[in-house]
Amino acid sequence: MVETFLFVLLIFMIVGSIIAIETKNLLSSVISCGIVGAAVSIAFLMLAAPDIAITQVVVEILILVILIRATIMIDNTAIEAHWDTFAVVSSLIFFGLFLVFAFLAVQDLPPFGHPSMRVSQQYLETGLQKTGAANIVASIVLDFRGYDTLGEATVIFVSILGSFVILRRRGRKRRTEGDTEKVGILSEAEIREDYEEFRE
Amino acid sequence: MATKPNLAASDSPKGMTLIVKTVVRFAIGIVFMFGWYIIIYGHLTPGGGFAGGTILACGYVLLTLAFGKELALTKMSDMAASIVDNTCALLFVLVPILGIAFGYFFLNFPPHGKPFNLVSAGVIPLYNILIGLKVTSSLFAIFLALSIFGRFISKLVEEAEEEE
Numbered sequence: 416m417v418e419t420f421l422f423v424l425l426i427f428m429i430v431g432s433i434i435a436i437e438t439k440n441l442l443s444s445v446i447s448c449g450i451v452g453a454a455v456s457i458a459f460l461m462l463a464a465p466d467i468a469i470t471q472v473v474v475e476i477l478i479l480v481i482l483i484r485a486t487i488m489i490d491n492t493a494i495e496a497h498w499d500t501f502a503v504v505s506s507l508i509f510f511g512l513f514l515v516f517a518f519l520a521v522q523d524l525p526p527f528g529h530p531s532m533r534v535s536q537q538y539l540e541t542g543l544q545k546t547g548a549a550n551i552v553a554s555i556v557l558d559f560r561g562y563d564t565l566g567e568a569t570v571i572f573v574s575i576l577g578s579f580v581i582l583r584r585r586g587r588k589r590r591t592e593g594d595t596e597k598v599g600i601l602s603e604a605e606i607r608e609d610y611e612e613f614r615e
Numbered sequence: 616m617a618t619k620p621n622l623a624a625s626d627s628p629k630g631m632t633l634i635v636k637t638v639v640r641f642a643i644g645i646v647f648m649f650g651w652y653i654i655i656y657g658h659l660t661p662g663g664g665f666a667g668g669t670i671l672a673c674g675y676v677l678l679t680l681a682f683g684k685e686l687a688l689t690k691m692s693d694m695a696a697s698i699v700d701n702t703c704a705l706l707f708v709l710v711p712i713l714g715i716a717f718g719y720f721f722l723n724f725p726p727h728g729k730p731f732n733l734v735s736a737g738v739i740p741l742y743n744i745l746i747g748l749k750v751t752s753s754l755f756a757i758f759l760a761l762s763i764f765g766r767f768i769s770k771l772v773e774e775a776e777e778e779e
Binding site: 465466469470473474476477480481484543546547548549550552553554556557558561562564565568569571572575578579582 | 653657658659660661662663665666669670672673676680697700704707708711721723727728730731735736737738739742743746749750753754756757758760761762
């Protein structure tokens with residue numbers, strides 16, 4: 416029963432992705448990407464993973480808003496379709512290779528719904544008494560696998576840093592030796608000034 | 616606040632229409648309450664720091680879209696977002712280092728308490744709150760960076776159109 420629903424969701428996702436690639440309008444392309452996120456979230460819910468389903472749907476909403484906000488300014492872009500024989504042939508060859516190796520690899524996987532639980536079984540049995548957290552996901556993510564979460568936090572931190580460096584409008588200037596003025600991020604007054612300039 | 620112009624007023628020219636502003640005024644408290652619930656009960660119910668932090672960031676984005684940038688920047692400016700982001704990232708490294716004093720890195724050193732209580736599971740709720748604040752501020756900072764700093768894209772398009 417669950418598998419049938421999953422197949423329907425997968426077909427839905429593939430159709431949404433093809434529409435997102437093939438459509439001419441940038442805004443409808445972004446909205447079609449949202450289909451994939453919604454379907455992934457429903458799939459996680461049906462596989463009994465509410466933690467990831469919540470995160471997926473919320474992140475998808477935020478990304479959709481940010482993408483629309485970022486693309487709607489240049490929405491008049493019309494993508495000209497052109498036929499590239501080399502690209503089509505090479506992607507078909509690599510897709511075929513992927514199918515062959517995926518077919519070989521899938522033979523060795525445990526059957527669907529019956530994972531080989533060795534480490535995770537240990538966590539499920541002793542997680543509550545070792546960490547005291549009723550949500551087993553929180554006890555794994557923040558205690559047993561705390562190092563991973565530290566790495567993820569570092570990744571987010573560095574990516575935010577990079578986007579701030581790339582997207583800022585003014586370069587870093589040091590007018591005098593003792594100049595400690597913050598120039599990387601605009602202050603509120605500067606933003607208002609720029610905004611007024613922009614509106615005129 | 617009394618001397619400043621009321622940015623949240625329904626007839627303010629900034630932001631969206633009266634309908635959107637009224638709906639957002641009802642919804643925004645529920646959005647923030649739900650976000651904090653997901654963060655604080657992260658060790659008891661599904662959710663956690665990342666999901667709750669993203670919900671809070673969505674709340675700030677909702678404020679920005681409905682009432683304009685000025686109101687959202689008085690609630691959380693980009694400088695404040697940057698400071699909160701950096702502080703939480705630093706604390707998220709310092710708390711595991713504190714565990715070395717009791718044994719080893721990333722040790723869950725406080726007493727675990729009674730399971731299924733709100734105050735239980737040692738440092739896990741603290742980590743959830745830190746990650747939640749960090750994700751809120753950083754995702755809202757990304758939104759600000761793309762919608763305020765990034766508007767030179769439209770400026771470049773306008774200039775290109777003028778040249779043609």
